[in-house]
Amino acid sequence: MTNYRRLRIAAFWGALAFAYACAIWPADSAPSMTPSDKADHTITFITLSWLISLAYPRSPWPLSGAALFGFGVFIELSQWLPFIGRDASVADVVADTIAIVIGLATALLAKRLLPRLFAS
Numbered sequence: 001m002t003n004y005r006r007l008r009i010a011a012f013w014g015a016l017a018f019a020y021a022c023a024i025w026p027a028d029s030a031p032s033m034t035p036s037d038k039a040d041h042t043i044t045f046i047t048l049s050w051l052i053s054l055a056y057p058r059s060p061w062p063l064s065g066a067a068l069f070g071f072g073v074f075i076e077l078s079q080w081l082p083f084i085g086r087d088a089s090v091a092d093v094v095a096d097t098i099a100i101v102i103g104l105a106t107a108l109l110a111k112r113l114l115p116r117l118f119a120s
């Protein structure tokens with residue numbers, strides 16, 4: 001495994017951990033990239049889709065998509081817990097899913113156009 005590959009894997013897992021930490025942060029002081037919650041979800045899951053594609057270039061895209069979808073559901077289930085102090089939302093899972101499809105589709109296109117970027 002090359003150092004570049006290790007870096008891509010670390011970037012994916014670091015971003016995943018950061019996304020989860022932001023998602024369970026108390027709502028009144030939670031970090032946000034935009035004024036729109038759905039835009040935050042979209043940016044986060046497109047980024048995670050690209051990072052998982054770079055970290056695990058040989059992984060089938062349906063598996064990557066299912067893993068990220070499961071992560072989105074896990075976030076919402078975590079936010080449903082009373083001691084987290086956040087609100088769970090099916091609309092957030094829908095936004096995550098749309099972003100995952102966009103992210104993986106654009107990553108697949110880039111993989112065909114720029115194969116060296118995704119080389120293991």
